Amino acid sequence: MKIAFIGLGNMGGGMAANLVKAGHTVHAFDLSAEATERATGNGCAVFPTVAEAVQGVDAVVSMLPNGKIVESLYTANVIGQAPAGALLLDCSTIDVDTARKVASAAEAAGYAMVDAPVSGGIAAANGGTLTFMVGGTAEAFARAEPILAAMGKAVIHAGASGAGQAAKICNNMILGATMIATCEAFALADKLGLDLQTFFDISSKASGQSWSMTYYCPVPGVGPQSPADNDYQGGFAAALMLKDLKLAMEAATSVGAKVPMGQRAEELYEAFAASGNGGADFSGIIRTL
Numbered sequence: 001m002k003i004a005f006i007g008l009g010n011m012g013g014g015m016a017a018n019l020v021k022a023g024h025t026v027h028a029f030d031l032s033a034e035a036t037e038r039a040t041g042n043g044c045a046v047f048p049t050v051a052e053a054v055q056g057v058d059a060v061v062s063m064l065p066n067g068k069i070v071e072s073l074y075t076a077n078v079i080g081q082a083p084a085g086a087l088l089l090d091c092s093t094i095d096v097d098t099a100r101k102v103a104s105a106a107e108a109a110g111y112a113m114v115d116a117p118v119s120g121g122i123a124a125a126n127g128g129t130l131t132f133m134v135g136g137t138a139e140a141f142a143r144a145e146p147i148l149a150a151m152g153k154a155v156i157h158a159g160a161s162g163a164g165q166a167a168k169i170c171n172n173m174i175l176g177a178t179m180i181a182t183c184e185a186f187a188l189a190d191k192l193g194l195d196l197q198t199f200f201d202i203s204s205k206a207s208g209q210s211w212s213m214t215y216y217c218p219v220p221g222v223g224p225q226s227p228a229d230n231d232y233q234g235g236f237a238a239a240l241m242l243k244d245l246k247l248a249m250e251a252a253t254s255v256g257a258k259v260p261m262g263q264r265a266e267e268l269y270e271a272f273a274a275s276g277n278g279g280a281d282f283s284g285i286i287r288t289l
C-alpha cells in the first residue's frame with residue numbers, strides 16, 4: 001500500500017520505518033528537518049507539504065503531539081486532499097471529543113477514520129511491538145488492522161469512534177496511580193527497615209503486584225531492568241504521563257465521573273514536572289517520596 005505518515009518524532013519515526021519494512025511505500029511529512037532526515041534514512045519518501053504527501057495514498061497515519069494539531073492537520077490538509085475513500089488512522093494520544101469530531105468530519109467527506117492510540121514507548125515503536133487500541137466502525141477496524149499489525153504486537157477493537165482514546169486514558173490513569181502507590185510502598189518499606197529486593201520478591205508475587213511493581217520497578221537495582229537503573233532517563237517521560245492524566249481528568253469532568261485517585265496522581269505529577277522533572281522517567285517520582 002501507499003501510506004502517508006505525518007509526525008515522525010520519537011514514536012512515529014520507528015513506526016514509519018516498520019511500515020517500510022513490511023513492504024509499504026511510505027510518504028513522510030514532519031515539520032522537523034531532523035525527523036525527515038531520519039525518515040529518509042529509514043526508506044521513507046519525504047514530501048515538502050502534507051497535501052503532496054497524501055496524493056494517491058491508500059491510507060494516512062498520524063502520530064502527533066496533541067489534539068489541536070491533529071484537528072488542524074486533518075481539517076486543513078488531509079480531508080479533501082487525500083483520495084476519496086482513503087483510510088485515516090490517528091495514533092496520537094488526544095482527547096476523546098476531538099477524536100470523535102475529526103472522525104465525523106472525515107466520514108462526512110467520504111473517508112473512513114479510526115483513533116488508534118498506542119501503549120508501549122519508544123522501544124516498542126522501534127521494535128514493532130506496540131499495542132493499538134482502536135475506535136471506529138467494524139469496517140474501518142478491519143481495514144486498519146493489517147496496517148497497524150505491521151507496527152505492533154496487538155491490535156484491539158475498543159469500540160466506536162473515540163473508544164481507543166477512552167481506553168488509552170483510562171489505562172494510563174491506572175498506570176499513574178499504581179506507579180505512585182508502588183513508589184510510596186517502597187519508600188515506607190525502606191523506612192520500616194525492609195530489604196527492598198525482598199519486598200519486591202514478596203509483593204511482585206502477592207496482591208500488591210501491578211505492571212509498575214513487577215515490570216517497571218521504580219527502585220534502582222531491584223526487579224527487571226527499568227529506567228530506575230539508568231538514573232530515570234529514557235522510558236516514559238513524566239510530562240507525557242501528566243498529559244495523559246490531564247486528558248483523563250478532562251474526560252472525567254465531561255461525563256461527571258468521580259476519579260479521586262486519578263486526580264491525586266495528576267496533582268503529584270504536575271508538581272513533579274513543575275520542579276524540573278518533566279523529561280525524567282515517570283517512575284522518578286519516587287525521589288519525591
Ligand code: NAD
Nearest residue numbers: 007008009010011012030031032035064065092093121122
Ligand atoms: P514527538 O514530539 O517526539 O513527535 C511528534 C512529531 O510531530 C515531531 O517530530 C514534530 O515535529 C511533529 N509535528 C508537530 N506538529 C506537526 C505538524 N503540524 N505537522 C507535521 N508534524 C508535526 O512525540 P512522540 O513521543 O513521538 O509522541 C507522539 C504521540 O504519541 C503523542 O500523542 C504521545 O502522547 C503519544 N505517545 C508517546 C509515547 C512515548 O513514550 N513517547 C508513548 C505512547 C504514546
